[in-house]
Amino acid sequence: MKVLITGGAGFIGSHLAEACLQRGDDVYIIDDLSTGSRDNVRPFEKDERYRGRFFVHIDSILNHNALLELTGICDVVFHLAAAVGVRYILENPLESIKVNIQGTEKVLELCAKFKKKVLIASTSEVYGKHMHAPLVETDNIIYGPSSKFRWSYAASKLMDEFTALAYHRIKGLAVIITRLFNTVGPRQTGAYGMVIPRFVEQALAGRPLTVYGDGRQTRTFTYVKDVVDALMGLVDCPQAVGEVFNVGGTEETTIVDLARRIIELTGSSSPIELIPYEKAFGKDFEDMQRRVPSIEKIKALIGFEPASDLDEILQKVIATMRRGAS
Ligand code: UDP
Numbered sequence: 001m002k003v004l005i006t007g008g009a010g011f012i013g014s015h016l017a018e019a020c021l022q023r024g025d026d027v028y029i030i031d032d033l034s035t036g037s038r039d040n041v042r043p044f045e046k047d048e049r050y051r052g053r054f055f056v057h058i059d060s061i062l063n064h065n066a067l068l069e070l071t072g073i074c075d076v077v078f079h080l081a082a083a084v085g086v087r088y089i090l091e092n093p094l095e096s097i098k099v100n101i102q103g104t105e106k107v108l109e110l111c112a113k114f115k116k117k118v119l120i121a122s123t124s125e126v127y128g129k130h131m132h133a134p135l136v137e138t139d140n141i142i143y144g145p146s147s148k149f150r151w152s153y154a155a156s157k158l159m160d161e162f163t164a165l166a167y168h169r170i171k172g173l174a175v176i177i178t179r180l181f182n183t184v185g186p187r188q189t190g191a192y193g194m195v196i197p198r199f200v201e202q203a204l205a206g207r208p209l210t211v212y213g214d215g216r217q218t219r220t221f222t223y224v225k226d227v228v229d230a231l232m233g234l235v236d237c238p239q240a241v242g243e244v245f246n247v248g249g250t251e252e253t254t255i256v257d258l259a260r261r262i263i264e265l266t267g268s269s270s271p272i273e274l275i276p277y278e279k280a281f282g283k284d285f286e287d288m289q290r291r292v293p294s295i296e297k298i299k300a301l302i303g304f305e306p307a308s309d310l311d312e313i314l315q316k317v318i319a320t321m322r323r324g325a326s
Helices: 011-022 042-046 064-073 086-091 093-114 150-171 195-205 224-235 255-266 277-281 296-302 310-322
Strands: 002-006 026-031 054-058 076-079 117-123 175-180 209-212 218-220 244-247 252-254 272-275
Touching (some): 002 011, 011 026, 011 224, 026 064, 042 054, 064 093, 076 093, 076 224, 086 150, 086 277, 093 150, 117 224, 195 255, 195 310, 209 255, 209 277, 218 255, 224 244, 224 296, 252 255, 255 310, 272 277
Parallel strands (some): 002 026, 002 076, 026 054, 076 117, 175 244, 209 272
Antiparallel strands (some): 218 252
């Protein structure tokens, strides 16, 4: 099979590219390197096993001609290219909205033109500021006001979901929507705000772990390999078409407990420093206080079950960051 991965030089995209190459696919990626990195895919470019099967295009998904050619060639599209990371979104609000909304519209338009199945990577952010758990795909959504820019990410990804479902309904396009919950693993950088690489880096350097707010907000984390398995499993499953799926772990942790665990697992003597949200992000910021997925739907359809628990995830991230290969 020939697969196109938009955002293929990003953190999740590069792991997906590797898994597709390993199972024998021809893999085409398109990435503008805004948050992705050529280093993430360089090893596959040099790998003899993948010679003549791996094609890297450094370009924006907003470039019609590049995307037209690649969509025409491939059998299936994994659309992962997006502005990601709370810090990145807050610092680049206009660019983020453009890439997320116009980029996805372009991908969907071309997939519809060539009748190619497409998986859209959405996010748990779309649920907004719920306090209940677990979050089910049919739950209502709750956002803050438009003055709080964090919600522009949620709103733009929700618009992507609506657009994809409309293409499915009106044009019969085979779309699958996945809401990813805090994915973690090697090659993820803390530069755009992601908490685990930031805490591990701080702990290994003996610097304070910067916990925002009171640290009682919670998250569930998923190992990137589990996420990749889920995405590939859904694309291979005809009954997934036209549906929305949560993809995530099940172990809920507060952020302050996460910091304590990372200090313990690294053997660090770093202290924990509580930093008010306003100081970290400015006054127009709101956090999500709780985020736990129901994974019943994806479990029932493809038997998805995360293989790595939080300690295993942390140990793997710590081991790669110790080797200096984050
Ligand atoms: N966080 C933190 N310190 C950091 C980075 C993040 O306390 O240095 C918190 C952040 O406020 C949020 C959680 O960790 O409550 C997860 O943040 P991340 O940006 O990784 O993902 P999010 O779930 O917010 O998209």
